[in-house]
Structures are given as C-alpha cells and as structure tokens.
Amino acid sequence: MTVQSDVAPGLTPARADAAAIVARGLTRTFKGGIEAVRGIDLSVAGGEVFGFLGPNGAGKTTTVRMFCTLLPPTSGSASVAGLDVVDEAAAVRRRIGVALQEIGLDPVQTGRELLELQCGLYGITGRRARERAGELLDLVGLADAADRRTKTYSGGMKRRLDLASALVHSPQVLFLDEPTTGLDPASRLTIWDEVRRINAGGATVFLTTQYLEEADKLCDRLAIIDDGRIVAEGTPQRLKAEMGHDVVSVSLDGADPAATEAALAGLPGLERVVAEPGALALYVDDGANSIAEIVRRLDRDRILVGAISVARPSLDDVFLKATGRRLEGKDQQQAEVTA
C-alpha cells in the first residue's frame, strides 16, 4: 500500500518545481537573549527529502517549530507550501503534517481512536475517517495493535503511530523532527522505509536528525546547522566531494600524538591533520598511495602505532570541516585542527 499524494479537498497541490519551504533571514531569540536560530536562509524544492543535520541544541527543533507555525520568528520570514507561516498560519497547517521530537500521542486512546480523531481534526469524518485510519494502521504495521491503548506501545510503535497521525490528510509537506532518535536499528530502518514511501507519494519531507547515516541515506539535499547557523548545504555527495581528499586514520595505540604528527609533517598531498582522542586523522589527496610513505616515516622515527586505515570523507568530516567538531558520538569534543 502506498500513501496517496492527493491533498485535502479545496487545496492546491504543491507544484513539483515550486519551493515547498523557503526561509529568509529567519531568527528566533528566546527570553534571556538566547539566540536559538541566527538568520537562516534556505529553500527546499517540492518533492525533496531535505535533511537538517546538527547536534543537540543547534537550533533544529526551533526551526521546525517556526515552519510548523508553533513558534513565531523573532525576525526574518518563512513560507511553507507557498504560504507565509505567520500571516497564513491556518492555511499552512492544513497543508503540513508534523511528527515532533516528543512523540505527540494521547496515552488514553487506542491507536485507531487517535487516528480517527486526527482525521476529524482535518475534516475527515465518519466512514472516510475509519477507512483512512485503517489504511494508515496497515501502512505502519500497527493493524494488530490498533485497538490497544497507545500507552502500551513500544517506542518504535509510538513513533510509527505518530508518523501515521501526521499523514491522515496526505500533507504536501511533512516535517519530521528527529524521527528515529532513541529507536533500535530495526525500528529506525522501518521509519526510513516509511519516509521513502511517503516521499515517493509526492510529499516533500523536511527531516531533522543528528545521525549522519540517516542524513546520508535518506536525504536528497541537506543543510548542516550549528549554533543556530547553517554552515554547509548541498547534496550529501557534493558536500563529501568538496572535501576533495581521503581520510587516513592512524590509531595511536599509546604512541605520542605530537611526535607522530611531527613525523608525518610534510607528507606529500597532506592537507591537514586533525587530532582526535587516541587517533590522528590525516586529510590527504590520495589515501592508498600515502600509506607506504606514512609507514616509512613512522618506522624511521621508531613510532609504533596501532592500525592505519583509509576512508572516503564522510558527512562527519564535512561537519568537522564546517564547525571544527565531530558530530557523531563525540560532538562535545573539540578537535584540534592544524593546517
């Protein structure tokens, strides 16, 4: 079963070539002067899966809440499905589906009741609501649990039901705020499949995540946000290609970082060295051909290291280049970047 791409009666479908989301100088400052979002400019085309990648506290959720009309911008403007999120908030709401980071389920209702109520809130009532709820329960694999109260659902089931509740009216633009955070790998893959299926049905998907793999696998384009600012934007392939080099990781395994770095200084094709806990990341033009020279230099200076491996640049490397920090698993650790 696929999600229908038709929209609610009376609404104009998004044109494939029209920008589904546009932000211009969008900012949000909270009480106490906390600047959560500091002047964001972006444009998401209709039918795209657009990723918004960044660590906790980067401003992802605040941006999504502004797009969803839950939070007014402090300055700047944003439009969704061609409608201004402040001046035409009610019209925007009819065209968007939202699954926020905090799973918005009512624990007292069953899955079926919750979806039927959600249908009702979007003007779908009676037999149509019952049919639509049934379709969506089948779609997210919750038909067997449909008549259980949602408080008995596992985390993965709650996420899937929350996603289904965002789809009752076949939205033009779907906002998913960290849809897989806290899920086990299997549940994460299920959500990914759903996102692909929803997008194949014609909906534009705006997805925030702090998982690099998720952004890499799911998104047509992405923006990296850090400290309220967009620091990189493009397709995952282009962003990685812009790094223009391979990454050779030298596991120190007790070796002195400074001595190792000194031994490798001036390595042909070396762009820069990033010191990480227990390892050095060497950004070189040609990783495979650098290995022999690296080994020779370490042997010359009698430095014994653990493993040496070569990899193509990842989105984490893109994030590191843009912010000076790693994102995945060690986003709090400041890496030393040397030229």
Add this chain to the structure above:
Amino acid sequence: MTEVVLLGRRAVREVIRYPEATIPTLFIPLFFLVVNIGQVSKTFPSSTPFLKGQGYVAFQLPVSLMFAVATATSGLALVTEIDLGYFDKLLVAPIRRSSIIFGRLTADLVRGIATSALVLLVGIALGASVRTGVLGALVIVLLAAAFGVAYAGFGLLVALRTRNVQATQSSFLLFFPLLFLTPNFVPFNRLSSLMETLARINPVSYVIVGLRSLVIDGWDAGKIGVCMLVIVVMGIVLTGLSLRVIARYDR
C-alpha cells in the same frame, strides 16, 4: 463545532477510562459530609430554625457538592498533554485553539453531573430531603456541574500559564479558603461580623446559598438567580482568560 465535539468526546473517554482521577475527588466531599454531620448534628438538631425541620445533612449537602465539582482535573489533564507533546499536535492541527478548551470543559460538565448526582444521592441516603423535589434535584445537579465547569477554567489557566504539573495540582488549594469563607457551617447571620463580611463578598457563598435554598427552602427565584449569575460570571471570566492565554500560547 465538530472539533469541540471530537475533543469533548475524547476528554469524556478519558474520564471514563481513568476513574482513578475522579474517585479521589469524591473522597473529600463525602468525608466532610459524614464527619461534619457526625460532629454537629446534636448541636444543630432538626428543630434549629435555619434547618427548617431537616437534619444538618441538608445544610451541609451543597458544600459537599461544591467540593465534588471544584477540581483541577481538567487542568491536570491539559498540563499532562503539554508535557507529553500531544498539545503541540493539537496546536498544529487546523482547528480553533478555543476548541481545545471547550473540549476539556465538556468533560468537566459530564464529570460534574456524575459526581454531583452521586453526592446528592449519598446526602439523600443520609437523610436529606430535597424540598423542591425531583426537578429541584435535577437543577441542583446541573447548577453544581455548571459551577464545576466555571471553576475548571482556573485549572486550565494555571496549566497554560505555568505548564507545570505541581503548580496546576496545587491550584486546587485556592478553593479551600473560597469554600470556607462562606456560610458553609451556619447561615450568614450566625457568623462573626468579620466572617460575615468576608462571606458576603465571596461569590462562592451565593452558589452555596442558591443550592441550599433548593434543598431546604423550596423554589426561591432570587437566590437561584444570584447563584446562576455568579456561576455565569465566574465561567465567563475564567474561561475567557484561558481562551486568551491559549490564543497567545508561544506567540
């Protein structure tokens, strides 16, 4: 209107599925009813002029009715919803924000009718007799439930303003002075002059007096009218403030 019906039905379903949220609110009124009667029934025998031939239970019954319906249950349900994130789901739906408030108040009406009917039946079982008969009993239940709806606006207001479960829960405590600075144990003219002054400026007094008149005096249009007026004004003010706050929520 459809959205109010949908949200109201959901809130009523919540009341039915979570009886543990309603049952404790019945304990206090029934406890006070039984204990107060036990303590003062000899002091105020049925020959006491203001009892007009009835037992003291008839005099106390309206106070217990007020206790039964004046709860922060809706406020607590709303603040829990805010906490869980479901409130955001409702805010982002293309509905009027006021329907979230009116949906909750629908549940208060249903809960108020059920709890006040139960307390009234207990009062009758303990010997009270409703002077205005079955119709009067119905009016008592409806007026008590309406007071519960009006009062619920306060819990909703605190929930929306504080977004804090504890603060919303303790908002119920405000009702204690409002209920005790009234002619709850004896009529106005038996209170000390200070207490009488405070009771006479407390609007809740007139709700008690109105309900009590239906039990003890018979149909008294003046007292019932004032009772209704207080409930309506209180409802308009508290619900109006809640609607104002929800309209500006995060704006």
